[in-house]
Amino acid sequence: MKRYALREEMNDIVEPPRKTWFWELEAAVIEAERCVQCGVCVAVCPSNSLGINDLTNLPELVKMCTGCSLCWDFCPRGGLQYEATWPPATPEVELSSTAVEIRSRRDPADPYWKITGVDPAQGLGRVLDSFAVRAARRADGAQDGGAVTALLESLLVGGAIDGALVSKPSSDPDEPWKGVATIATNAKELRAASGSFYNQTMALAELDLSKYTLPAKPRIAVVGTPCEVEGLRAMQLRKWPTGAHRVEAVTLTIALMCTKSFDYERLIVQELQRTRHIDLERVSKVDVTRGRLVVEYLDGAVAVDEPIKAFHGAALKGCDECADFLGRGADISVGSVGSLDGWTSVIIRSERGREAFERARGALDFRELDDPAALLRLDALDKKIALSTLQRPFDVDGAMFIEFDEHVKNYTGTDRTPVFIRR
Numbered sequence: 172m173k174r175y176a177l178r179e180e181m182n183d184i185v186e187p188p189r190k191t192w193f194w195e196l197e198a199a200v201i202e203a204e205r206c207v208q209c210g211v212c213v214a215v216c217p218s219n220s221l222g223i224n225d226l227t228n229l230p231e232l233v234k235m236c237t238g239c240s241l242c243w244d245f246c247p248r249g250g251l252q253y254e255a256t257w258p259p260a261t262p263e264v265e266l267s268s269t270a271v272e273i274r275s276r277r278d279p280a281d282p283y284w285k286i287t288g289v290d291p292a293q294g295l296g297r298v299l300d301s302f303a304v305r306a307a308r309r310a311d312g313a314q315d316g317g318a319v320t321a322l323l324e325s326l327l328v329g330g331a332i333d334g335a336l337v338s339k340p341s342s343d344p345d346e347p348w349k350g351v352a353t354i355a356t357n358a359k360e361l362r363a364a365s366g367s368f369y370n371q372t373m374a375l376a377e378l379d380l381s382k383y384t385l386p387a388k389p390r391i392a393v394v395g396t397p398c399e400v401e402g403l404r405a406m407q408l409r410k411w412p413t414g415a416h417r418v419e420a421v422t423l424t425i426a427l428m429c430t431k432s433f434d435y436e437r438l439i440v441q442e443l444q445r446t447r448h449i450d451l452e453r454v455s456k457v458d459v460t461r462g463r464l465v466v467e468y469l470d471g472a473v474a475v476d477e478p479i480k481a482f483h484g485a486a487l488k489g490c491d492e493c494a495d496f497l498g499r500g501a502d503i504s505v506g507s508v509g510s511l512d513g514w515t516s517v518i519i520r521s522e523r524g525r526e527a528f529e530r531a532r533g534a535l536d537f538r539e540l541d542d543p544a545a546l547l548r549l550d551a552l553d554k555k556i557a558l559s560t561l562q563r564p565f566d567v568d569g570a571m572f573i574e575f576d577e578h579v580k581n582y583t584g585t586d587r588t589p590v591f592i593r594r
């Protein structure tokens with residue numbers, strides 16, 4: 172592969188300035204507290220040089236960095252602007268990447284183009300179908316309509332997939348309500364992993380499938396936050412020298428609509444357990460819904476019901492920069508917004524997504540979305556926050572600063588890609 176060919180393709184870099192080493196990603200993203208714990212850097216590293224720090228749940232170097240630059244290039248808070256994956260470059264997509272690039276250059280002043288690479292008038296993104304969905308047999312602990320678990324169960328039991336990357340509760344009794352990435356290979360494991368965990372799990376690092384019993388050519392569905400789907404799409408769309416992580420095995424992506432995720436310690440331990448004296452043993456559900464954080468006890472009592480902004484300090488800072496609430500790169504996007512309580516809003520975005528939904532049809536009740544405009548409103552708010560965050564100067568810690576290098580342009584032809592330069 173031509174040196175830097177991948178960077179040229181992804182970011183339109185005419186003269187790539189230089190190699191980027193892991194410690195630059197570390198300084199620019201991880202130490203700057205912008206990491207959203209997606210695990211893309213771990214999954215993309217061809218020399219398997221990255222692992223996850225047990226204490227911080229953040230990426231760390233476990234052996235020598237070769238300077239291949241891929242961890243930086245694919246990091247959603249580094250070189251990968253998610254517009255690089257927009258629109259999904261599958262054959263069904265009508266807009267070619269060139270068309271997007273030309274259109275964005277024609278209107279570089281439009282802030283929506285800068286962040287999303289897409290005309291705001293495109294609303295929900297690519298939509299083949301959209302429904303409010305409820306599982307006919309809802310799993311105990313499902314977050315909304317249980318659509319995700321029911322759909323995956325149908326695919327797994329019907330032999331259309333061999334496993335699903337989901338989040339299960341931590342087995343450590345000291346960490347109740349912490350989600351941990353796992354590959355579920357049967358219905359029981361899937362059901363045990365239903366519900367939402369409001370911490371990031373470095374999910375894509377789990378695509379090293381060696382510890383699971385799977386066929387030689389496994390077909391894996393991935394449930395993840397939009398940032399995880401962005402990284403996965405980017406890896407699937409571009410040739411790169413692979414390591415242990417089986418990115419090519421992913422045959423379906425389901426994005427959980429997401430405006431922010433949280434640090435486990437700061438949200439669950441600090442804010443809920445220590446500050447609000449919540450008995451975690453008695454909690455039946457933690458939910459972020461309609462701009463509020465709601466915690467319910469097993470007896471039905473509401474233990475917490477406060478505006479989500481009261482928990483801003485516990486959220487991942489890097490989420491403020493994210494403008495992809497709707498998970499536009501996924502085969503299917505799901506969320507609670509847009510449907511009545513007890514139902515899941517489902518947007519089918521690709522033929523793969525449609526095929527999966529069709530296979531699961533018998534296990535699902537569905538009807539029209541109740542309030543699609545609510546999805547648009549939350550998407551607009553998410554972008555507004557991202558825009559204001561991106562316009563603020565980044566923190567400067569003395570040794571590092573960020574500037575916009577004119578050689579480094581992102582996919583839309585704007586100059587948003589931050590470059591970190593060592594002084």
Ligand SMILES: Cc1cc2nc3c(=O)[nH]c(=O)nc-3n(C[C@H](O)[C@H](O)[C@H](O)COP(=O)(O)OP(=O)(O)OC[C@H]3O[C@@H](n4cnc5c(N)ncnc54)[C@H](O)[C@@H]3O)c2cc1C
Pocket residue numbers: 310312313314315316317318319320321337338339350364365366367368369370371372374394395396427428429430431432433459505506507508515516
């Ligand atoms: C951090 C986070 C923020 C969210 N924010 C919003 C929001 O602002 N607005 C909105 O409408 N919806 C949001 N959702 C999505 C919503 O909470 C539900 O997950 C969605 O509606 C699907 O419900 P369900 O009953 O169909 O899913 P279920 O049948 O309960 O299945 C949920 C699936 O998601 C997996 N999962 C749970 N937590 C994670 C995680 N952290 N990372 C990866 N996979 C996970 C589970 O293992 C399970 O497979 C968010 C979800 C998360 C995890």
Ligand code: SF4
Pocket residue numbers: 196200201205206207208209210211212213230242245246247248249
């Ligand atoms: S945001 Fe994702 S890719 Fe970037 S450093 Fe964090 S885990 Fe790695």
Ligand code: SF4
Pocket residue numbers: 207371396397398399429430431432487489490491493494495
């Ligand atoms: S808000 Fe964006 S960056 Fe943060 S977890 Fe959700 S999708 Fe990822």
